[in-house]
Amino acid sequence: MSKQNAFYAQSGGVTAVINASACGVIETARQHSDKIGTVYAGHNGIIGALVEELIDTNAISTDDVAALRHTPGGAFGSCRYKLKDIDTHREQYERLIEVFKAHDIGYFFYNGGNDSADTCLKVSQISEKLGYPIKAIHVPKTVDNDLPITDTCPGFGSVAKYIALSTMEAGLDIQSMCETSTKVFILEVMGRHAGWIAAAGGLAQQAEGQPPHLIVFPEIAFDKAAFLKKVDQSVKDNGYCVIVVSEGAHYEDGTFLADAGTKDAFGHTQLGGVAPTLANMVRAELGYKYHWAVADYLQRAARHIASETDLQQAYAVGKAAVEMAVAGKNAVMPAIIRTSNAPFAWTIEEAPLSSVANVEKFMPRDFITEDGFGITDKCREYLEPLIRGQADLPYDEKTGLPKYVRLQHVLAEKKLPEFKA
Amino acid sequence: MSKQNAFYAQSGGVTAVINASACGVIETARQHSDKIGTVYAGHNGIIGALVEELIDTNAISTDDVAALRHTPGGAFGSCRYKLKDIDTHREQYERLIEVFKAHDIGYFFYNGGNDSADTCLKVSQISEKLGYPIKAIHVPKTVDNDLPITDTCPGFGSVAKYIALSTMEAGLDIQSMCETSTKVFILEVMGRHAGWIAAAGGLAQQAEGQPPHLIVFPEIAFDKAAFLKKVDQSVKDNGYCVIVVSEGAHYEDGTFLADAGTKDAFGHTQLGGVAPTLANMVRAELGYKYHWAVADYLQRAARHIASETDLQQAYAVGKAAVEMAVAGKNAVMPAIIRTSNAPFAWTIEEAPLSSVANVEKFMPRDFITEDGFGITDKCREYLEPLIRGQADLPYDEKTGLPKYVRLQHVLAEKKLPEFKA
Known part of the structure; x- marks a missing residue:
């Protein structure tokens, strides 16, 4: 096999460790310089390929590549953009081939979740359907932890650690004050369809009666009466009640709690906020003093409390993706396979x-x-190893803040006419 | 001066480091065993003194006392309870004297903010007005950073670090995605009257154009037109806009933004959430896709990212309070005095x-x-040293979570009839 260039792109919601996967891809590709030339990173994900905005990662110093390991967010820009079907939207794929040809790209690494796996699969079909040889490898990433086959998805373990820890810390706060102040605290977490992140809040509870006292999952239809009864019982038993709720919590009929008809002063429906919705329910029905928090992007960007397990796995899937590609694989994903719980051990398989x-x-x-x-x-046995270990992070002594790297993107020279993505 | 016991209580909102002050008080009192007998901690603050629920800190092991240094929340329970005026509500003070006499308490340490300083001052007047000799020392604590004289208030530096870091991390996230997703992100922070915490968000910005692009302070009346103009300009210039807003943001006439008339499906006014209020404003007037977060208690409980400066100061004011008391002082507070900015240096004065x-x-x-x-x-020059250094924190290898101590409270035997606080 002759030497060819590679394309790497980040897709969908970014995480605290997606750049660690990028680091794994770039560092490993540099070790395979006999087979891989330049790694081009798509500026803003796959859009970068379509509009021919290719970041030349050769321009990034060894130190800066290494610093990606500890920098959250998507260093090259990510996007929410799903390629349409190859049979009905041939022009998108033909454009991809043009760009790949123009820049001699033979490897395609796509770092994302469910939708991205679908995009990656479609790209892999270019080989067969449009006769352009490419090795397309999907690098798993999603805080939602909802990809099949792989034991977990890089990005999830760090959010899980953040949510478990935040629940524990806020729980100690509320417990201190509940005699004369807040009795019910509600933490809203991500996960619109799957309750993995909400479940991670449960790790904060290390003995009976400790927070969280309730978790509201998207997998279980919300039963208002049962919910209120349990909240009331917790306040009576423990003096307070800590609730972790998934943004995807919904009623039996599928209506999201967060869409339950809140209107602003102008009568517009106000979106978002299952935590305030539950808080108002608690106030109206039980009369307890409450507080609520919505972690939102803070949870998935929190590199400062990233899990070491998660970081290692994020790097490992990036590395394995390159190794699979140079071994000639196409249309596969490096999956994390747990081989033992005690001691925790895992390996990568395709x-x-x-x-x-x-x-x-x-x-x-x-x-x-x-x-x-x-x-x-x-569930606890499954989750616990994923949040183990505190991933290293260098801090700046003067500012007291982490030394996150900000790359200056050097774009490869454009060789093609413009294209509207 | 003969040997007497001491009373210590935590008051008002707890912090990531208030227990470090408790640790400073208890460890220092143990070193002065010639003058101080037992330190009794009030269960749920001053209420513990009124209802004679006195936690015997002699029952706490040396290791557990040391672990208070790294445990957030209020280990003995705190309260929101302000003593009334000594001239009109003499019975409260007479009860305090009864409890102090019954347990031979000659030292009173009160760990809190503005309201607590007032309570501590009133207790100090027992000496003069009711003829009971007591040394009352206020131990400063408040995330709001709004006490006078002292350079800063223990608890603030750690919240400041949390908010600066969270703003930086979320900023990297939004920047990655803004091409096709969220363009405006709003982080709501504490500080109803003073904007110190919101200001700390500004530390995330280390170069022109970096987040946060706007801070909304309670000290500046909210100007909707100017706000929207600046948000729009930031999106046009940077591709996105990160906003840090104080919960106390208000209009010229004093109306809080958070009280601006949001109603739920039943027509009830919905309280809270200046972040969602601003988000709706952005959506209605500019049409940008937005996300918002409300950190709430997470910010003040986040011991995992506590500032080392803050931790040292929290311990130091507890230690100094005991030293002032055994030196015979009354009605004073150990204040942190900054003596130099570069290198950062500080001392404690009364x-x-x-x-x-x-x-x-x-x-x-x-x-x-x-x-x-x-x-x-x-402002940056003032704030920066306060968030320097990462305070040590021991983690449990198995659970991946911090080893926070949970004390089993041993109450001193009650000697008096019941009292309704």
Whole structure:
């Protein structure tokens, strides 16, 4: 096989460790300079390929590449953009081939979640359907932890650690004050369809009666009466109640709690905020003093409290993706396979993209307690190793803040006419 | 002076480092066993003194006392409870004297903010007005950073670090995605009257154009037109806009933005959430896609990212309080005095409580940029040293979470009839 260049892109919501995967891809590609020439990173994901905005990663120093390992966000820009079907939207794929040809790109690494796996699969089909030889490898990433086959998705372990820790810390705060102040605290977390992040809040509880006292999962239809009864009981038993709720919490009929008809002063429907919605419910029905928090992007950007397990896995899937590509694989994803729980051990194996794309992995019912408001020991056994270890982070002595790298992007010279993505 | 016991209580909102002050008080008192017998901690603050729920800190092991240094929340329970005036509510003070007499308490350490300084001052007057000799020392603590005389208030530096870091991390996230996703991000922070915490968000900005692009302070009346213009300009210039807003942001007439008339589906006024209020404003007037976060208790409980400067100061004021008490002082507060900026240096001096109680320190106008939406270099010079250093924190290898101590409270035997606080 002759030497060819590679294209790498970040897709969808970014994470605290997606750049660690980028670091794994670039560092490993540099080690395979006999087979891989330049790694071009798409500026703003796959859009960068379509509009021919290719970041030349050869211009990035060894130190800066290494610093990607500890820098959150998407260093090259990410996007929410799903390629349409190859049979109906041939022009998008023909453009990709033009760009790939113009820049001699033979490897395609796509770092993302469910939608991205689908895009990667479509690109892999260029080989067969349009006769352009390419090795397309999907690098898994999603805080939602909802990809199949892989034991977990890089990005998730760090959010899980952030949410478990934040629940624990806020719990200590509320417990201190509940005699005369806040009795109910609600933390809203990400995960619109799958409750993995909400479940991670459960790791804060290390003994009976400790927070969180309730978790509201998207996998379980919301039962208002049961919810309020449990909140009230927790306040009576413990003096307070800490609730972790998924943004995807919904009623039996599918209506999201967050869309339950709040209107602003002008009568416009106000979107968002399942935490304030639950808080108002608690106030109206139980009368307890409450507070609520919405972690939003803070949770997935929190590199400062990233899990070491997560960081290692994020790097490993980037590295493995390059190794699979140079071994001639196409349409696969490096999947993390757990080989042992005690001691925790894992390895990387290849999973066919056709089994990954568009499949969502939800919380198994036996990971959720019978009443629907907590996690089981089985769930805890699964989650705990994923948040172990504190990933290293260099700080600046003067500012007291982390030394996150900000890359100055050097774009490869454009060789083609403009294209509207 | 003969040996007497001491009373220590935590008051008002707890912080990531208030227990470090408790640690300073208890460890230092143990070193002065010639003058101080037992340190009793009030269960749930001053209420513990009134209802005679006194936690015997002699029952706490040396290791557990040391672990208070790294445990957030209020280990003995705190309260929101302000003693009434000594002339009109004599019975409260007479009860305090009864409890102090019954347990031979000659030292009173009160760990809190503005209201607590007032309570501490009133207790100090027992000496003079009711003839009971007591040394009352106020131990400063408040995330709001609004006590006078002292350079800063323990608890603030850690919140400041959390907010600066969270703004920086979320900023990297939004920057990655702004081409096709969220363009405006709003982070709501604490500080109902003073904008110190919001100002700390400004530390995330280390070069022109970096987040945050706007800070909304409670010291500056909210100007909707100017705000929207600046948001729009930031999106046009930078591709996105990150906003840090104080919960106390308000219009010229004093109306809080958070109270601006949001109603739920039942027509009830919905409280809270200046972030969603601004988000709706951005959506309605500019049409940009937005996200918002409300950090709430997470910010003040975040011991995992506590500032080392803050931790050292929190311990130092606890230690100094005991040293002042055994030196016979009354009605004073150990104040942190900055002696040098480069290198950063500080010392502890005593401040008369009469000059501290009920005085609020706001952001000076020259700490805020002329347009009212940013911090000046002078402000940065003041804030930066307060967030320096990462305070040590031991983690449990198995759970991946910090080893926070949970004390089992041993109460001193009650000697008096019941009292309704």
